[in-house]
Amino acid sequence: MLTIQTLCIKAPTKHELEIISFLELNSCIQFFSKLNLRTNNFKSNALNFCLRQREIEDRAAVMADDVLIEETDSTKFLGMYLNRSLTWDDHIESNCLKVSSGIYALRNLSKF
Known part of the structure; x- marks a missing residue:
């Protein structure tokens, strides 16, 4: 079973961000373990x-x-590529690679 865990955390300092993220992540992990689900931290x-x-x-x-x-x-999340500056660059590049391989296959099939 696939479990997607998403947390958005905002804190005024780096130290507070580390503490809040640790507490929230471990709270989610405990919740999932009660449901007999395991997370793969790697x-x-x-x-x-x-x-x-x-x-x-x-x-x-x-x-x-x-x-x-x-x-x-x-990172890829639910089929969309998210990057740290919230631009579409990685998602567009990924889709262009998929489309170009499909166009290549269609071009070769059109010769028949």
């Missing part, structure tokens, strides 16, 4: 949204069950 991703173009040097460490969750710049 397949989980953290995404730090930033609307400004500046780089954040000191990012918050997201922990769940004493496992450091990998932070990515882009």
Whole structure:
């Protein structure tokens, strides 16, 4: 069974963000375990949204069950690619690759 866990957390400081995310993630994990569902922390991703173009040097460490969750710049969520600057670039690139392979197949079939 597939369980998709999504949390949006906002905090004024990095330290508070780390504490709140740890508590909320572990609360979700406990809730899922009561339903006999397990989470795979090694397949989980953290995404730090930033609307400004500046780089954040000191990012918050997201922990769940004493496992450091990998932070990515882009992730696929329910068929859509989300990136940290909330643009469509990764999603469009993925769809262009799918469409171009389909066009190639149709072009080769049209010769028959």
